[in-house]
Amino acid sequence: MLDALLHDHSTVKAAQRRNLTQPAVSAALARLRDAFGEELFFRRGQGLQPTSFALSP
Numbered sequence: 210m211l212d213a214l215l216h217d218h219s220t221v222k223a224a225q226r227r228n229l230t231q232p233a234v235s236a237a238l239a240r241l242r243d244a245f246g247e248e249l250f251f252r253r254g255q256g257l258q259p260t261s262f263a264l265s266p
Contacts, residue, residue, distance in 0.1 A: 218256040
């Protein structure tokens, strides 16, 4: 899921890429945020901007 969000910068587009609903992608993002204990994206206009943590190897 993270790879789709990093590529698309949008929960809607990531959902389309993975054949999921936007709420399912948002829920998965929330689970990732909880698992890592870090913010992974922040809102930038209509899209999502990855944090440095999300981009780290």
